[in-house]
Structure formats: C-alpha cells, structure tokens
Amino acid sequence: DTAVSQTPKYLVTQMGNDKSIKCEQNLGHDTMYWYKQDSKKFLKIMFSYNNKELIINETVPNRFSPKSPDKAHLNLHINSLELGDSAVYFCASSPSGRDHEQFFGPGTRLTVL
Amino acid sequence: GNSVTQMEGPVTLSEEAFLTINCTYTATGYPSLFWYVQYPGEGLQLLLKATKADDKGSNKGFEATYRKETTSFHLEKGSVQVSDSAVYFCALINYGQNFVFGPGTRLSVLP
Numbered sequence: 191d192t193a194v195s196q197t198p199k200y201l202v203t204q205m206g207n208d209k210s211i212k213c214e215q216n217l218g219h220d221t222m223y224w225y226k227q228d229s230k231k232f233l234k235i236m237f238s239y240n241n242k243e244l245i246i247n248e249t250v251p252n253r254f255s256p257k258s259p260d261k262a263h264l265n266l267h268i269n270s271l272e273l274g275d276s277a278v279y280f281c282a283s284s285p286s287g288r289d290h291e292q293f294f295g296p297g298t299r300l301t302v303l
Numbered sequence: 304g305n306s307v308t309q310m311e312g313p314v315t316l317s318e319e320a321f322l323t324i325n326c327t328y329t330a331t332g333y334p335s336l337f338w339y340v341q342y343p344g345e346g347l348q349l350l351l352k353a354t355k356a357d358d359k360g361s362n363k364g365f366e367a368t369y370r371k372e373t374t375s376f377h378l379e380k381g382s383v384q385v386s387d388s389a390v391y392f393c394a395l396i397n398y399g400q401n402f403v404f405g406p407g408t409r410l411s412v413l414p
Binding site: 223230232233282292295 | 337339341345346347348349352390392401402404406407409
C-alpha cells in the first residue's frame with residue numbers, strides 16, 4: 191500500500207499553461223506539505239495544511255495555490271506556468287507533534303518548455 | 304531562525320570505506336534532528352532521528368549522535384556499499400515551527 195502518492199509522476203507542459211498535481215495520503219496524518227526541489231537538490235517548503243487550514247506559506251508566488259478537499263488530499267494548482275517552475279515537487283505528510291517525521295511521496299517532475 | 308548546514312558534496316568513496324557527513328544546526332531550544340536519504344528518482348525517506356541531546360539514532364548501519372554542545376548531528380557509517388549512493392539530507396524541527404532541511408550531500412560509492 192502506498193502511503194503518500196502523487197500524480198502525475200512526470201508533467202511536461204508549455205509556458206503559460208495551468209496545471210495541477212494531486213497528492214493523497216492514507217496514513218491518517220493531520221498535516222500535509224508541498225516542497226519544491228530544484229536541480230541542485232535544494233528543498234524548499236511551499237505550503238502546509240493542518241486540518242484543512244493553511245498554516246504556512248513561504249514566499250511562493252500566488253500563481254501557486256494549494257487545495258485540500260479533505261484531510262487525506264492536498265492538491266497543488268499552478269497558473270501561468272513559467273520556465274523557472276521546472277523542478278521536482280514533493281508532497282509529504284506527518285502526524286501532529288514536533289517529533290514526528292515527514293513521509294514523502296515519490297515526486298512529480300515538472301518540465302516547462 | 305532555524306537553519307541546517309551540511310558539508311558540501313559530492314562525496315566519492317570506495318566500497319567499504321568509512322563515511323562521515325557533517326551536519327550542524329542553528330536553533331533555539333531543543334529541536335528534534337533527522338537524517339533523510341533520497342535514492343535516485345525517489346522521494347525522501349527517513350534514515351534515522353534523535354529527539355534529545357546525547358541520543359543516538361541508528362539504522363541500516365548508519366549512526367548519528369545529537370550533540371547539543373557542538374550543535375551537530377554528523378552521519379557516520381563504518382563500511383559503505385554501492386547501494387548507499389544517494390543524496391543525504393540533515394533536517395530539524397522545532398516545536399510549532401517548520402521542518403528545516405539542509406542543502407543535501409550527494410554520496411557516490413564506487414565498487
């Protein structure tokens with residue numbers, strides 16, 4: 191059973207398009223996250239949701255918007271895609287509490303042409 | 304704010320060599336510390352963790368000890384294998400705050 195799943199695994203699209211990446215976790219966790227990993231493997235947190243409330247939002251352009259229909263899902267919508275959005279996007283989840291690890295999805299490689 | 308610094312890679316070793324990847328952190332209070340591993344084409348997986356000073360985390364032959372006096376959490380393995388080739392991330396979390404990851408260190412183990 192996959193704990194944190196993402197779709198699609200690969201996404202190739204043109205500049206200016208709007209796209210979505212889906213994430214689902216079956217771990218019963220309270221908090222879900224989206225990270226962006228650049229070509230140098232640096233990880234940047236973009237969003238997290240706790241019980242359907244956005245609790246952090248780092249300096250991410252408002253073209254990016256998270257949508258959480260329920261506690262098990264956190265989708266990422268991206269409008270007006272730009273070349274610099276090309277990266278690998280990871281979804282993660284964790285239970286509440288400061289000592290808990292995050293569980294990561296397999297990643298979605300986004301390429302903007 | 305909180306931050307994590309790791310030794311720059313890539314690190315290239317021969318099979319059965321001893322591995323150390325340095326990690327130091329800056330944080331207030333008593334964060335929990337983690338090492339994650341990312342194998343090629345995959346997401347991050349927890350390798351080990353330590354939640355208080357002097358704790359030692361260990362898994363798959365890897366070890367790291369939470370040293371508050373030196374604010375360090377260095378990763379070690381006595382004898383690396385080709386299958387250990389991956390990117391290793393040191394990370395911390397402080398109560399009520401975000402997870403903070405280091406920049407990652409790429410390890411290549413040659414047969």
